[in-house]
Amino acid sequence: MNIYDTLASLNITLPPVAAPAAAYVPFVQTGNLVFLSGHIAKKDGKAWVGQFGANMDTAEGKLAARAIAIDLLGTLHAAVGDLNRVTRIVKLMSLVNSTGSFTEQHLVTNGASELIGEIFGTTKGAHARSAFGVAQIPMGACVEIEMIAEVGG
Numbered sequence: 762m763n764i765y766d767t768l769a770s771l772n773i774t775l776p777p778v779a780a781p782a783a784a785y786v787p788f789v790q791t792g793n794l795v796f797l798s799g800h801i802a803k804k805d806g807k808a809w810v811g812q813f814g815a816n817m818d819t820a821e822g823k824l825a826a827r828a829i830a831i832d833l834l835g836t837l838h839a840a841v842g843d844l845n846r847v848t849r850i851v852k853l854m855s856l857v858n859s860t861g862s863f864t865e866q867h868l869v870t871n872g873a874s875e876l877i878g879e880i881f882g883t884t885k886g887a888h889a890r891s892a893f894g895v896a897q898i899p900m901g902a903c904v905e906i907e908m909i910a911e912v913g914g
Contacts, residue, residue, distance in 0.1 A: 764844040767880050768834075775835040782899065788840040794851065795840050795910045800832045801902035808900035814863030817903055822865075826855065826872030829906045833873075834880070841912050850877050850888040851909040858903050859894040866892040873906050 768775065778787050781798070788797050802809035802825035809825050811817035838844050855870040857863075870892040878886040898905045 764847070764880060771879070773831055773834075773880075775838050776832055778836050778839045779832065787836050790840060790912075793848075793911050793913065795837065795912060797833055797836050797840070797908040797910070799854075799856070799905040799907040800829050800836070801898060801900060802826070802829050802904045803832070803902075804828070808902045809904070810901040811903040812858045812860060813865070813869065813894075813903065814860030819865045819868050822857065822869030822904060823872030825904045826870055826874075826906060827876050829904060830873035830876045833906065833908045837908065837910055841910075846912045846914070847881065847885060847910050848913045849885050849911040850881055851911055852889040852891075853877070854907050855890070855892040856895045856898055856905040857892060858896075858898045858901070861894075863894060866894045869904060870906070 781787060785798050788795055813822055834844065841847065853873055855873065857866040857869050859866060870890065874890060877888065880886060
C-alpha cells in the first residue's frame with residue numbers, strides 16, 4: 762500500500778520541517794541511510810513540557826511519542842521526497858524526561874514505535890530501538906526521539 766494512503770486513512774497530515782533550535786541540521790543522508798536529528802514532543806506548537814514520575818504518566822507519554830513520530834515522518838518526507846522510497850526504518854532512539862524512579866521509558870516510546878509499524882508495516886517498520894530516561898531535555902520537553910531510515914532508488 763502507498764504510504765500516503767495509509768497516512769490519509771489514519772487522518773495524519775505531515776508537518777513541514779521545523780527549523781533547528783541550535784547548531785545542527787534536521788537530517789543528513791549518507792549512502793542509503795538518512796539520519797534525522799532529535800525531535801522534541803510538541804503540544805499546540807510549543808514544547809510539550811513535563812517529567813515522567815513527577816507530573817506526567819505513561820499514557821500521556823505514548824501520545825507525546827506518537828506526535829513526535831508524525832513530526833519525524835514530515836522531516837523524513839522532506840529529506841527523501843517520497844516516503845514510498847523508504848525500505849526500512851532502521852532505528853529509533855528515545856530520550857524520556859523522567860525521575861530516577863520512573864521505569865516505563867520503553868512503554869512511552871511505544872507510542873512512536875507502534876505508529877511507525879502501523880504506517881510502514883511489519884517488515885519495513887520493524888526497527889531497532891533504545892529508550893533512555895534522562896534528567897532533562899531541551900526546553901523541558903517530555904520526550905525527544907531521533908530516527909535512522911534506509912531508502913532505495
